[in-house]
Amino acid sequence: MSLVKRCRPRRTRGLPALLVGALALATTLAGGPATAAPQGTLHELAAAQGKYFGSATDNPELPDAAYAATLGSEFGQITPGNSMKWDTTEPVQGRFDFAKGDVVTDFAQQHGQTVRGHTLVWHSQLPGWVGSLPPAQVEAAMKNHITEEATHYRGKVAAWDVVNEPFNEDGTYRASPFHTAMGSDYVATALRTAHAADPDAKLYLNDYNIEGLGAKSDAMYALASKLVDEGVPLDGVGMQAHLAVQYGFPYEMRANMQRFADLGLDVAVTELDVRMQLPADATKAATQSAYYRQVTEACLAVERCVGITVWDYTDKYSWVPGTFPGQGSANLYDENLTPKPAYDAVRTALGGDDGGEGGDPGALKVQYRSSDSSAGDNQIKPGLQLVNTGATAASLPEVTIRYWFTSDNGASTYSTWCDWSPIGCNTVTHRVAAVSTPKAGADHYLEVGFGSGSLAPGATTGEIQLRLNKTDWSDFDESDDYSHNAGTSYADAPKVTVYAGGELVWGIEP
Numbered sequence: 001m002s003l004v005k006r007c008r009p010r011r012t013r014g015l016p017a018l019l020v021g022a023l024a025l026a027t028t029l030a031g032g033p034a035t036a037a038p039q040g041t042l043h044e045l046a047a048a049q050g051k052y053f054g055s056a057t058d059n060p061e062l063p064d065a066a067y068a069a070t071l072g073s074e075f076g077q078i079t080p081g082n083s084m085k086w087d088t089t090e091p092v093q094g095r096f097d098f099a100k101g102d103v104v105t106d107f108a109q110q111h112g113q114t115v116r117g118h119t120l121v122w123h124s125q126l127p128g129w130v131g132s133l134p135p136a137q138v139e140a141a142m143k144n145h146i147t148e149e150a151t152h153y154r155g156k157v158a159a160w161d162v163v164n165e166p167f168n169e170d171g172t173y174r175a176s177p178f179h180t181a182m183g184s185d186y187v188a189t190a191l192r193t194a195h196a197a198d199p200d201a202k203l204y205l206n207d208y209n210i211e212g213l214g215a216k217s218d219a220m221y222a223l224a225s226k227l228v229d230e231g232v233p234l235d236g237v238g239m240q241a242h243l244a245v246q247y248g249f250p251y252e253m254r255a256n257m258q259r260f261a262d263l264g265l266d267v268a269v270t271e272l273d274v275r276m277q278l279p280a281d282a283t284k285a286a287t288q289s290a291y292y293r294q295v296t297e298a299c300l301a302v303e304r305c306v307g308i309t310v311w312d313y314t315d316k317y318s319w320v321p322g323t324f325p326g327q328g329s330a331n332l333y334d335e336n337l338t339p340k341p342a343y344d345a346v347r348t349a350l351g352g353d354d355g356g357e358g359g360d361p362g363a364l365k366v367q368y369r370s371s372d373s374s375a376g377d378n379q380i381k382p383g384l385q386l387v388n389t390g391a392t393a394a395s396l397p398e399v400t401i402r403y404w405f406t407s408d409n410g411a412s413t414y415s416t417w418c419d420w421s422p423i424g425c426n427t428v429t430h431r432v433a434a435v436s437t438p439k440a441g442a443d444h445y446l447e448v449g450f451g452s453g454s455l456a457p458g459a460t461t462g463e464i465q466l467r468l469n470k471t472d473w474s475d476f477d478e479s480d481d482y483s484h485n486a487g488t489s490y491a492d493a494p495k496v497t498v499y500a501g502g503e504l505v506w507g508i509e510p
């Protein structure tokens with residue numbers, strides 16, 4: 001990962017002026033001091049915003065002293081990755097073993113951390129005897145399991161993932177011995193049983209691929225609404241957030257969190273990681289950083305989002321390579337326990353400094369598609385759209401975008417065009433500039449700017465259809481251009497860079 005580190009843009013500290021102004025105003029309005037960003041661990045920074053920042057862990061990892069030191073200091077909450085699951089805690093019916101889970105709660109107690117219990121009822125990591133029970137005996141077995149475990153951890157576990165992963169991708173109920181025996185009522189029965197055993201623990205339903213709006217999160221929303229209406233003891237919904245750079249960011253994550261919050265429920269990000277196809281490179285690392293930052297910003301923007309847990313903090317102990325061969329590098333720290341750019345991105349989003357390593361304070365990103373059917377003709381036709389992913393408005397005249405390309409042979413003078421944009425081409429400025437020290441794939445860039453306007457939080461400019469040619473109309477070879485990509489639908493483009501107040505806020509320069 002040292003390659004990624006070296007390739008990262010170095011930035012001066014602090015937010016661009018246009019964002020700082022808005023933040024200072026917001027802080028003043030909230031009655032707090034408009035002081036510099038705080039120092040501190042991820043959890044301290046989150047705690048200053050009323051949230052926790054935690055990590056999963058697992059028993060075989062704890063003897064690793066360097067690992068345990070960071071787990072104990074940087075994070076304010078831990079979740080046992082395996083040791084509170086049914087196959088560990090009740091491997092034989094009626095014979096309970098909490099030894100491994102107790103090691104985790106003891107660690108938490110020694111380090112002043114809260115614990116998320118994971119998990120009481122799940123179709124996976126279920127000992128064989130449960131699946132072999134006659135359906136008529138499953139309800140009693142489930143109630144007994146929940147009662148024994150939640151009673152054992154009473155006072156030591158702040159929140160329980162009572163039911164884990166109840167849904168299929170299409171929003172239907174997943175098959176399990178519990179669903180077979182009790183139908184969808186098993187969820188309410190599990191929650192009531194857990195509440196009776198530990199009335200103080202926050203009780204959650206937890207699932208993956210429910211971070212954005214969609215069929216599966218609609219199913220969770222319908223279930224949560226019904227349970228709330230019926231007075232079933234449900235306190236929150238956990239969004240696992242096992243993301244991947246190649247699958248895009250969950251659609252409208254913040255709005256999705258907010259609709260659960262509007263039911264009167266807490267929301268937690270319970271298992272965050274962002275995997276990628278290996279080998280990692282600077283582009284994937286930049287997208288990963290952006291995703292970690294966007295999850296953090298979504299949680300900060302939703303009052304009922306109580307905190308974020310990463311599904312272990314280091315690539316050294318990630319579940320990803322074992323489950324998705326060829327994928328990895330999903331965590332905030334690399335396998336040598338060195339923080340990655342994603343760590344800086346989270347810190348910065350939480351309002352901290354960036355550890356002196358640069359960082360990504362920008363709340364702007366650019367998406368790009370090629371509208372060019374030929375990469376070898378005499379025009380380059382990038383479509384760009386600027387998106388404000390932050391919580392404050394961005395002043396467009398402060399913003400510029402650079403699309404990097406090579407001139408190939410021919411004239412060194414250019415004509416540039418804005419063909420269409422919903423914001424109006426008359427507010428869009430464009431020119432070509434030469435790179436003083438040409439780089440591979442980049443001896444010129446198209447610079448796009450804005451004469452007026454501002455971009456509200458969550459807003460996009462919509463597409464800006466751009467075109468450029470050399471004044472002698474000689475051909476380009478775009479295939480080696482740094483920013484070029486043959487994709488014809490809009491996607492996050494870290495190789496197209498964005499500047500606010502002259503500072504790089506998105507992407508990686510060539």
Ligand code: G2I
Nearest residue numbers: 058081082118124125164208240242271311319323
């Ligand atoms: O799969 C990622 C997570 C998805 N959401 C629910 C989580 O509970 C789940 O966690 C993972 C653990 O991180 C893995 O460590 O759950 C996996 C099982 O579904 C865990 O993997 C298992 C291995 O598959 C077993 O071979 C191994 O014996 O971990 C076990 C204990 O190390």
